[in-house]
Every structure is written in structure tokens, then in C-alpha cells.
Amino acid sequence: MKPIIGAALLLGLAATANVTKAEAQQPTQASIEALLPDFEKQVAEGMKAFSVPGVAVGIVHDDKLIYTKGFGVRALGKPDPVTPETIFQVGSTTKAFLATTLAQAVDAGRLGWTDPVIDHVPDFQLADPWVTRDFRVLDLAAQRSGLTPYVNDALTMLGYDKQTLIRSLRVAPQLGMFRSDFRYLNIPHVVGGEIVAKANGAPSWFDSLKASLLSPLGMSATTATAEAITAAPNHAQGHRLADKPVAVPFHPSFPYALGPAGALNSNIPDMGRWLRLQLGRGQFEGKVLVSEDNLDVTWTPRVAMNERTSYAVGWVATATPPGRIIWHNGGTSGFGAHAGFLPDGKTGIVILTNLENGGMPDALAMWFYDRVLGNPAVDNVALAAAAAKTRREAAKTEAAGFVPGPLSPLAAAFAGSYASSVLGDATVALMEGKLGLTLEKTEAQLLLEPNRDDPYLFQARLAPVGAFVAPAEMSGGEPFVRLRFETDAAGKITQMRWLSPELPHAFPRSAQ
Template identity: 60%
Template sequence: MSFFGSRFVSAVAAVLALTGAAALPAQAQGLGASAMRERIDGLIPEFEAYLQAGMESFDVPGAAVGIVHNDKLIYAKGFGVKELGKPDRVNPATIFQIGSTSKAFFSATLAQAVDAGKLEWNDRVSDLLPEFQLSDPWVGRDIRVLDLAAQRSGLTPYVNDGLTGLGYDAMTLVRSLRDAPLTRVFRSDFTYVNITHIAGGIILARKLGMESWSDVVRSGIFEPLGMTSSSSSAEAIEKAPDHAVGHRQDEAATTAIPFHESFPYIHGPAGGINSNVPDVSRWLRMQLGRGHFEDKVIVSEENLDVTWTPRVAINERLSYAIGWVVTATPNGRIVWHNGGTMGFGAHVGFLPDRGVGIVVLTNTQNRGFPDAVAQWVYDRLLGNEAVDNVALALEAARGREAEEREKAAPPAHAPESQDLTAFAGTYMSPLLGDVAVSVEGGRLRLRLEDTEATLTLAPRDEDLFDARLDASGAYAPIAAMMGDEAVTQIRFERDDDGAVTRMDWVAPTLPQTFSRQR
């Protein structure tokens, strides 16, 4: 159950395949501003045809695209519809969730705090937020402010993100890291995690005397850039007169899904921004202006450069900086990030040495389409080898999805009937509180007492169950987002006499242990 990054590790790996390997002659690499503008203008008709064909292939209901060049939004257009089955068309001003492209906004607010003397990049996180602890005390003590957004913590990718969908608040997510296993090498391995950003947002709000990181980004970025349509709540996007509706995709259909007040907004700096093409274009203009926007300095060039600097390798041509991915291509670097919530996909990126930025916003879960169409443009503007990026991304997405369906398929041989009452009882976690397991209608059901979320357990093997969220009450929107996807797998552990003593949530992204109380 990974809400953000749309399986980001797979997505960034796919970008390598989408990036041409052959360099063109040197004269193709040194375009001036006027020649670059001519190249962009000449590419638009082919790009629009390619984008619309790709939307059909990926079954994307609607998209909005913008291109920035030479400190101007020179192209902005909407395609398709805001909601499947309804006539309202997407236009450049239509608001979308932008998912993990929010992480670069977080890194910029960190840079602003350093500019203001409120923080240092090397400050210890545990000194600023004592609630932040890791299972390895040395790593927990040594992790610094810069590490929070550099994706090199050593934690399991996406660890404990699923707690959001079960009703737990931001501070519980932060506290959950104290028991989360470190499965990678600290500061050496790329490992995509969201909750460290939540911790950073809490630190910034406390340091700046604000209620939340939403206030920090509004006062530090949105207002000075004039991003008047940008927000960070479900209420704000729902009330906006011009907004897209998110969609989830499965084998059967593409389906509109509701907004929810906690998802993705509790994750805040990790993925909680709503925006549109005109607003994101202003953000890109600031990046391309190296911290300057019109007559204002938004971020110092020195600290903005810190956010662009690679910190950990993803593979031979991709690195993660702070809230940005950096791609090395034969004819120039690309600084970018994608975003994926349960119903939206996004790409925001730029060519820092060519003065060009691109934003692609879509209203369906991110399966690789936004990155593919953006990469198609980058390669042609840079003079890299031209490939069919959408076709490659679609093939990769279908391969991943086939593997996921195989893993999630019901067991070939149904587990033997067993006495479900043996599992019934109360279990306890120091972090998540009491859990009641009961037998109802011949099936096991699990209720989290602190949040009132209920899950139904379907047997996969002896003592092993798939747990799916019930579509009831406040959890109906989250259940609609997830469809038939399991929250986690649960294994009950027995003692030597066969009595059930413990319940383990065994999905790597949601490792939790509950001891039986009675």
C-alpha cells in the first residue's frame, strides 16, 4: 500500500531506459535562447499528437501541460476531461494533486530556513524533534536536516505510509520510525521514504512559529511567487471551481475516486500540494532563475544549489538530490521529480543549463505516463537519441502490473478449513494501541480501536491472511481509492502448544507486531 511516488523506485529506473544513449554532434548541443525557442515551437504539433495518443494508450482521462522558456510560460494547454464520463474539459488552470513533486517545495522551504538562520543543513534532527527516533540509535542520532529529504536514510522504501489510510496522524507516523527496520545502508543506498519529510515539516513549523508546514510553504513559496491557486487540503481542491477528479485504474476499468481529508494531505511536505500549470510555471521560473523571481530573491542561489546537488546514486545515470532527481544525459542534465497519489500523476522538471521547464499534470494514478511524455520533450530539445518513450513506459507498467497481479492472486490451493476462533482476541502494539480480532459471518475481522478502522482478513495459507480495508464510515473514500488492494498481509504466530500468541503485519512497507493480551 504505497500512496506516494507511484512506485517511485520502478519509475526512476524506467527513466534510464527512456533516455537516449547516443550523443549528437557538438553543434546540436549549444543552442542559444532564440534557437531553443524555435525548436520548442517546431516540436509542439508533433508533441500534441504524441501526448494525445499516449493518453489513449494509458487510458488517461485528462492532462494539462506547460512549458517554460526564458522566464516565460510559453505553452499551456489542457487535454481531455476533468472527470471520466462528464463533459467538462481540462484547461491550463485546472487544479490537480501534484503528489511527490511537493518534495522539491519542501527542500526549498528548508533552504529558506537556512537562509534565515533558523536551521543549518547539518543540524541533528533528534535535537530539533526528540520524537524522531530510529531503530538503530546511532543512525537516529546522526541523521541531519539535509538527510530528511535526500532519500538515503536506510529505511525500507515507503515504510509505514499505509498508516495514513488507517487513520493515524502525522506524529504517529513519525513515531512509527523508531521500530521500522533499517534494511539499507545509511547515506549509501537510495531508499525512497515519505515520513522523514513529515518530520522535517514539523521541525520547520516549530522553528518558524507556524501551525503546520502548509503555512510555511504558503508564506514562503506560494505567496511571494503569486501561486494563488495552490493549496494543501482536500477541502481546498474540492471547493475550487476548476479542479480535476482523480481516477484509479485496474484491469476492469478506470474509475473516478473521491477526495479524502487525510490522504495525501497528512503527508504534507512529501506529497500534499494541489496546483495547476500557471502556478507550477512560476515555481519553475524561480528554479531556472536560480532563486530569483521577478524582482525578488525567494531562495539564495547558494542554498538552492544545495537542493540540486546529487546525494545518492539511484543507478549509473540517475541520482537523488534533495527533493529532486538528477538525470545525466549525453547532452545535458535534467532536474525533475514525479508525483503520484491514488488518483493523480505529475511530472515537474527543468533543463537548468537551457532555461527550459516542463510540467505535466494528469488525473489518474501515475503509471509512468507523465515522465514518459516529459522525457520525450527533453530528449528532442537536448538532441539526445529519439525513442518512443510512451511505448517503453507502457510496456514497463504492464510488466510491473502483471507481477503484482501474480503476487496478489488467490492461492492455487485454498487453505484447509481451520478454527478461526483460535485467532479471536485482543492484541496490543505500543505504537498503534489495541486491536480486536473477531469472527463475523464466518470470516476474521480486525478493528483498530484507536482509529476505528476495520479490516477483513482472507486466508492465504495456514495462519497467513490478506487484510483489506472495509468500506465503512469515514474509511469509505480510502477503500474506494484502494479497490481490491490489500493493506498488508498478517501472520499469526503460535507457541509450542499451538496457541496464538502474536500477530505480525508482514508487508515490508507496513511492519508491525502486536502481542496477544487475551
């Protein structure tokens, strides 16, 4: 999941930078309702600025869902309107659900926050042996590993299974200081899900989640598979942004293969119940589902993201003079989401959209928080739209740095068998004047496009064949990875190395 953390932080800083005096304002239902006409104008402006087809919003106050509304359509070009009951992918807001299930397991005495991960998952291994030994259960959802951001997430699109995802962490470079530097990852949450399932004797993390949280909360519409959202009569279609929004298919690979990092599908009534549990400090309708002490562990800042914002455990914590904001956003290939609350103000908000997250959910949420808290008013939507434009231009510039060219006569020397210790065998072959790469374990095929100025450098696109038609559509045909064929002193090809930081894999050439 790639939530737009940076854009949200800019918005939060802009909203609070000029506050010099804390004047805590306890929100009331009446004061929140007074904001709604202007808030709905912001929704309309945001949908236009970001080309979002549909939005659903819910606001919780004082243990009640006091506002629900749908805007726009479930799928571009179709008349079905978004309603509060429409199901969306909620992306990385799922991480807070993992954190709460960890807290429940600690409550039950089945886990300890400081348990070494390898005591529960012996296959867990990082490049640094010391970090491996000292990595604790709490660290799994605290985003302070220091590893390469988003490392190996894209393996889900190539068909690799959960165990390969976990094993892939052993080749992730340690770019930052363990427990000192913020680095956003998804795969450690998969490990956390395995630990929760094992501790509770459940077949999967979702089965455990359903028993311990979803069913007690009455979140009957919340699911965790592509099949479930597709089967729901009232579900939104995801879209990615090209020149205009383009529909994105549902597929088990992403985000569902990442499980507790971002697999949930939900709607406003269900997510409203989730925020009520958080605002109730672990209680829901008179029942204690998680202790206040261990829930507080998940809200407590663990690693700084900037001077006002830190990552906690499955949540982001932002400090403003009038009060704290606990929140998280979510971004999948076709949806954007935000869920957050004011723990001292009995108020929360959920925003779900059916376009990949360009920053609109956070912009609307920050607009709401600022006005509820009495922070200085900022044009959050305009700021977020400008940030999104900058990111798109930067992506175009990066793509322009690779100039395609004709296939070199050297290409025949690249053909052959290669093997990765993590990803297995790979075959490079010439076919009809083009070079292709097949990953034998999953049968994913990559089309290799040569660089004009460097005959050993290629960029690879996922071929839309077999089980990979939908993943290829989800990627929009964009280059999947850059790779280089490396040689020894005699000029003989020795290995194929993937160059993208998020996919740090080397495939030594097999004996000929």
C-alpha cells in the same frame, strides 16, 4: 506517494545511452515551438495507451510560461474539459517545495543542513540508535536513509495521525546502508515539515510555505487539503485504473496526511511560476526568495539511483552529455504528475494527469527533454506503456500467490485482544462466520481472508465502514496487508504479525 521512479529512469537511460559527444544546444522559444505539433501527438498517443482521461501541460522558457494547454476531460464520462487552470493533485513534486523551504530556513539562520534531526524533533527515532543520532536535516529529503521503501505510508489510510507516522519509523527495518543506498520514503518529509514550521513559528508547514513561497510567487490556486480541491470550481477528478479508469474520491487521509511529502494541489499557471523560481536560481521577478547557494544544495546529487541518475534533495538529477535534467514525478491514488527543468537551458515542463501514475507524465517529459537537448530520439510513450503492462502483470502474479480458502476451525483461537507499541490496541473477533480486525485507536476495520493452505495466514482488506468508506474506495478493494498469527511451542497464539514490508508491525497478544 508512489511515483514511478524506475520507469522514468529506464526512459532516461534509453534516451542517453548512445550519446558519445556532448553538443550543447541552447534552446530557443522558436525551437521549442517547432516541437509542439509532434509533442501534442505524443500526448494523444499517451492518453490512449494509458487510458488517461485528462492532461494539462505547461512549458516555461526564458522566465516565461510560453505554452499551456489542456487535453481531454476533467472526469471520465463528463464533458467538462481540462484547461491550464484545472486543479490537480501534484503528488511527490511537493517534495521539492519542502526542500526549498528548508533552504530558506538555512538562509535565515534558523536551521543548518547538518543539524541533527533529534535536536529539532526529539521524538524522531529509528531502529538503529547510531543512525538516529547521525540523521541530519538534509537527510530528511535525500532518500538515502536505507529504510524500507514507502514504509508505513499506508497508515494514513487507516486513520493514524502525524505523530504516529513519525513514531512508526522506529520499527522500520534498516535494509540498506545509511547514506549509501537509495530508498524512497515519505514520512521523513513529514518530520522535515515539522522542523520548518517550528523554525518559522508557523502553525503548520503549509502555513510557512504559503508565507515564504506561495504568496510571493503568486501561486494563489495552490492548496493542500481535500476540502480545498473539492471546493475549486475547476478541478480534475482523480481515477485509478481497473479494466477502465474508475473515479477515486478525495479524502483527508491520502495524500494530504503526508503533508510536505505530497499534499499539494495546483495547476499549470502556478506550477509555471514555481519552475520560473528554480530556473531563476532563487529569484522571481526581481526578488530573491532563496539564495542560489542553498537552492543549489537541493539540486546536488546525494545518492546514486543508477549510473546517470541520482537523488538530490527533493529533486532527481539526471546527467546527459548535452546537459542536466532536474526533475521529480508524483503519483497519488488518482493523479500523476511531472515537474522538471534544464537548469542550463532556461527551460522547464509541467505535466499533470488525472489517472494514477503509470509512467505517462515521465514519458512525455523525457520525450521533450531529449528533443530539446538533442539526445537520440526514443519512443518514450511505447517504452513506458510496456513497462506499465509488465508492472500490472507482476502485481497480478503476486496476488495469485495467495489462494483464499475457507475459515479454519482454528479461527476461534485467533479472536482476542492484541497490542502494538506503535499502533495501539487491536481486537480480532468472529462475526457471522467471518474474522475481522479492529484498530481501536482509529476504529478502522479490516476483513481477514484466510489462506487455503495455511490456516494461520490471512490477507486483510479495508472495510468500507464509517470514516473509511473513501479510503476503501481509493484502495480499490485490494488486499491491504498480509498477516500471520504466530504461536509458541505449545501452540498457543502469542502475536499477530503484519507481513508486508511496508507495514512491519507486530501485535503481541494481550493477557487473557
